[in-house]
Amino acid sequence: MLFNSxxxxxxxxxxxxxxxxxxxxxxxxxxxxxxxxxYMAFVPVYILILGFTIVIDYYAGILIEQSEGxxxxxxxxxxxxxxxxxxxxxxxxxxxxxxxTFLLGQAGKENPVPYLSILLPIGLSFHTFQAMSYTxxxxxxxxKAERNFGIYALYVMFYPQLVAGPIERPQNLLxxxxxxxxxxxxRVISGLKLMLWGFFKKLVVADRLAxxxxxxxxxxxxxxxxxxxxxxxxxxFQIYCDFSGYSDIAIGAARVMGxxxxxxxxxxxxxxxxxxxxxxxxxxxxxxxKDYLYISLGGNRVxxxxxxxxxxxxxxxxGLWHGANWTYVIWGALNGFYLVAAIMRDRFIAKYKLEIxxxxxAAGKSFNILFTFVLICFSWIFFRASNVSDAFLIIxxxxxxxxxxxxxxxxxxxxxxxxxxxxxxxxxxxxxxGSFSFMNNRNPVIRYSTYIxxxxxxLLMGVFDGGQFxxxxx
Amino acid sequence: xxxQDIFRFVKRTLLFFLAVFLVDFAVGQVMRYFYxxxxxxxxxxxxxxxxxxxAQVLVLGSSRASRHYNPDVMQVAMNRTVYNAGQKGNxxxxxxxxxxxxxxxxxxxxxxxxxxxxxxxxVQDSYDRLSVFLPYHDTHPELEELINLRSPFEPVxxxxxxxxxxSLILPVLxxxxxxxxxxxxxxxxxxxxxxxxxxxxxxxSERIEYGLDSLKLQTFEEIxxxxxxxxxxxxxxxxxxxxENIGNNYxxxxxxxxxxxxxxPFLDFSGxxxxxxxxxxxxxxxxxxxxxxDIFSRQVADSIANRLKNQN
Numbered sequence: 001m002l003f004n005s006x007x008x009x010x011x012x013x014x015x016x017x018x019x020x021x022x023x024x025x026x027x028x029x030x031x032x033x034x035x036x037x038x039y040m041a042f043v044p045v046y047i048l049i050l051g052f053t054i055v056i057d058y059y060a061g062i063l064i065e066q067s068e069g070x071x072x073x074x075x076x077x078x079x080x081x082x083x084x085x086x087x088x089x090x091x092x093x094x095x096x097x098x099x100x101t102f103l104l105g106q107a108g109k110e111n112p113v114p115y116l117s118i119l120l121p122i123g124l125s126f127h128t129f130q131a132m133s134y135t136x137x138x139x140x141x142x143x144k145a146e147r148n149f150g151i152y153a154l155y156v157m158f159y160p161q162l163v164a165g166p167i168e169r170p171q172n173l174l175x176x177x178x179x180x181x182x183x184x185x186x187r188v189i190s191g192l193k194l195m196l197w198g199f200f201k202k203l204v205v206a207d208r209l210a211x212x213x214x215x216x217x218x219x220x221x222x223x224x225x226x227x228x229x230x231x232x233x234x235x236x237f238q239i240y241c242d243f244s245g246y247s248d249i250a251i252g253a254a255r256v257m258g259x260x261x262x263x264x265x266x267x268x269x270x271x272x273x274x275x276x277x278x279x280x281x282x283x284x285x286x287x288x289x290k291d292y293l294y295i296s297l298g299g300n301r302v303x304x305x306x307x308x309x310x311x312x313x314x315x316x317x318x319g320l321w322h323g324a325n326w327t328y329v330i331w332g333a334l335n336g337f338y339l340v341a342a343i344m345r346d347r348f349i350a351k352y353k354l355e356i357x358x359x360x361x362a363a364g365k366s367f368n369i370l371f372t373f374v375l376i377c378f379s380w381i382f383f384r385a386s387n388v389s390d391a392f393l394i395i396x397x398x399x400x401x402x403x404x405x406x407x408x409x410x411x412x413x414x415x416x417x418x419x420x421x422x423x424x425x426x427x428x429x430x431x432x433x434g435s436f437s438f439m440n441n442r443n444p445v446i447r448y449s450t451y452i453x454x455x456x457x458x459l460l461m462g463v464f465d466g467g468q469f470x471x472x473x474x
Numbered sequence: 475x476x477x478q479d480i481f482r483f484v485k486r487t488l489l490f491f492l493a494v495f496l497v498d499f500a501v502g503q504v505m506r507y508f509y510x511x512x513x514x515x516x517x518x519x520x521x522x523x524x525x526x527x528x529a530q531v532l533v534l535g536s537s538r539a540s541r542h543y544n545p546d547v548m549q550v551a552m553n554r555t556v557y558n559a560g561q562k563g564n565x566x567x568x569x570x571x572x573x574x575x576x577x578x579x580x581x582x583x584x585x586x587x588x589x590x591x592x593x594x595x596x597v598q599d600s601y602d603r604l605s606v607f608l609p610y611h612d613t614h615p616e617l618e619e620l621i622n623l624r625s626p627f628e629p630v631x632x633x634x635x636x637x638x639x640x641s642l643i644l645p646v647l648x649x650x651x652x653x654x655x656x657x658x659x660x661x662x663x664x665x666x667x668x669x670x671x672x673x674x675x676x677x678x679s680e681r682i683e684y685g686l687d688s689l690k691l692q693t694f695e696e697i698x699x700x701x702x703x704x705x706x707x708x709x710x711x712x713x714x715x716x717x718e719n720i721g722n723n724y725x726x727x728x729x730x731x732x733x734x735x736x737x738x739p740f741l742d743f744s745g746x747x748x749x750x751x752x753x754x755x756x757x758x759x760x761x762x763x764x765x766x767x768d769i770f771s772r773q774v775a776d777s778i779a780n781r782l783k784n785q786n
Contacts, residue, residue, distance in 0.1 A: 005627075006625075006627040006630055006631070007627075020480070182476045182479075183476045183479050183480050183483070184479060185479040185480075185482055185483050185486075188479075188483060189483075189486075409644060410641065410643075410644040410645060413644055414641065414644075448490060448493065451490065452490075452493060452494055452497050455494055456497060456498070456501060456636065459498070459634055459636040459637050459640060460501075460636055460639065460640060460641075460643060461640070461641065461643075462640065463641070464631070464637075464640060
């Protein structure tokens with residue numbers, strides 16, 4: 001079930017109403033049943049895969065807690081193998097097989113390994129990572145093993161964040177299923193406001209920009225360098241609004257029912273460096289990799305060259321996490337390279353106490369924000385391109401910086417207007433936090449007028465035929 | 475406390491939705507006023523086709539229809555009034571909608587249905603594009619069935635008075651200010667192109683067989699049966715394209731077969747001179763320019779006129 005559908009609106013109203021109508025002791029069961037229904041609205045049979053990992057991880061958690069020494073570690077390994085195994089089969093098997101076919105083809109041989117005719121289960125990478133965070137935390141002793149199977153299943157399947165995050169940690173979410181959430185009007189309205197803003201981002205900004213981006217990126221050979229530059233910038237905003245819009249709806253929907261999910265985005269395009277960008281973008285995944293991979297590899301406690309290597313590897317894997325395609329691997333590698341280069345530069349500047357002229361003050365910060373945005377946009381080319389050769393074709397065409405701009409005037413008008421509205425709101429949130437607010441204004445007329453304005457914008461400018469959220473495929 | 479909060483929330487929600495309803499109604503009325511006040515542009519052409527034309531010959535089709543059939547040229551050859559109701563980006567559902575809308579008012583003598591290559595290919599866009607009929611949902615109940623093909627929730631969405639005008643602010647503004655009168659002048663629905671195709675290399679269109687969209691096939695058959703029932707002379711036409719083997723396109727073959735089964739004339743211009751060899755008659759591979767359109771309009775009108783004469 002897509003968030004941007006009437007079905008979801010009806011589903012949300014029914015589930016939330018029932019949630020508050022039911023006694024506390026039955027609520028977890030309602031949420032679990034609703035989450036199953038939500039997930040099964042995509043491809044029903046894939047709930048079995050989810051069920052498989054849930055059963056393994058549930059028992060693995062208990063066994064880890066009850067065991068000591070090597071046994072404890074071996075149960076963790078069982079859990080990790082089950083989760084990574086599911087990912088490997090459903091997400092990476094055909095990709096690896098493709099590469100094997102290519103390599104054997106180079107040697108003039110045929111690949112005897114058969115292809116699997118399977119669809120990638122929606123949001124697989126998200127819920128497997130969330131499940132892994134549970135067993136790892138139990139292993140580390142930061143979390144007690146959950147004894148109630150239903151509650152554990154709900155931890156993995158909680159419908160607002162089931163298919164595209166935020167990837168939660170057990171310490172933050174599990175206990176909330178035991179807490180009694182009463183109907184608090186301010187919290188409910190705050191959740192609904194966040195959902196409204198999420199819908200605006202998805203329907204008005206992301207899906208509108210997608211019409212231009214798809215036209216350019218699906219047929220890059222037919223488009224000029226200028227068009228591809230514009231499409232790449234548009235894609236940067238599209239993917240941000242698509243994904244952060246989803247996160248806002250997820251966090252908002254959970255908040256209405258009394259649950260606090262972690263923040264996933266913090267106005268990333270106002271970052272003035274690559275490392276800051278990664279602290280603001282897909283925070284739940286970045287911190288997952290930091291907590292469970294980067295630190296496990298030694299983190300900052302190793303020699304400097306090894307630390308650079310660790311960072312690079314983490315980003316490479318992060319790229320692969322996004323999709324089984326070399327484009328994502330290159331995207332990850334590029335970001336890893338950016339980050340390592342930025343750290344090396346910072347260390348060099350600190351070591352020799354260098355002062356870069358113009359690097360401070362508003363102008364310097366603006367330049368850094370713009371430079372970071374350009375670097376990120378460049379990496380998005382690989383993220384969005386259908387394949388590596390398309391990505392390089394796009395870069396070559398962009399470098400030529402010529403040709404006519406593909407544009408139908410309503411598309412361009414709506415695209416630019418939606419970006420301007422987004423940036424205006426985010427710039428206000430970033431730089432004028434305590435100042436005048438429309439959505440949180442004390443005056444109810446201004447506040448409610450803003451909600452109505454946003455709804456009207458969605459009705460007038462939203463794309464209602466837009467597709468699913470980009471991150472569902474991960 | 476909780477009950478109080480729930481009560482307050484319900485009260486505020488009701489008030490909020492009342493305000494939304496009023497604003498939506500007001501903005502929707504403004505949009506509606508300006509929508510139907512247009513006197514040029516593509517939206518206006520749909521309104522004109524549905525509500526005003528009384529032409530004896532009606533041309534239905536996509537952008538290829540709107541670019542290929544010059545009513546002035548056809549009128550001379552056919553001795554009948556002609557209106558070109560072709561609309562870019564639209565497919566068989568749209569053509570059926572226009573026919574249904576027109577039949578509420580009058581019965582044209584001849585309908586020319588210009589079908590598209592890959593007309594029956596399952597493409598979501600064909601359904602999405604039916605949004606073009608949303609502004610007419612309350613004045614043209616015959617379009618309801620087609621509108622509902624977009625999604626089962628269209629009646630719910632149409633509670634909003636603004637929703638039918640989604641994404642139409644600029645086109646409506648344009649239709650009121652008349653920019654298209656200068657930028658893209660029309661002649662009875664016909665939109666000539668002056669550009670001449672520069673690439674003389676004729677690309678090959680490979681025949682690819684795909685799963686056919688059964689709803690589109692059904693709609694095609696319904697157009698034929700409606701015309702038969704109403705006593706309208708229907709001609710299914712595949713107009714020229716500068717592509718090798720395009721006449722062998724899977725959808726075109728299917729259309730030819732169904733038309734033959736139903737006893738409807740199918741006029742195939744995919745292999746007709748001078749269109750097969752002269753790229754100067756095109757603006758691109760699939761659209762004739764004004765010069766090509768005049769020659770084609772003459773040919774197709776002559777062909778239909780002769781058939782009508784023989785019929786009588």
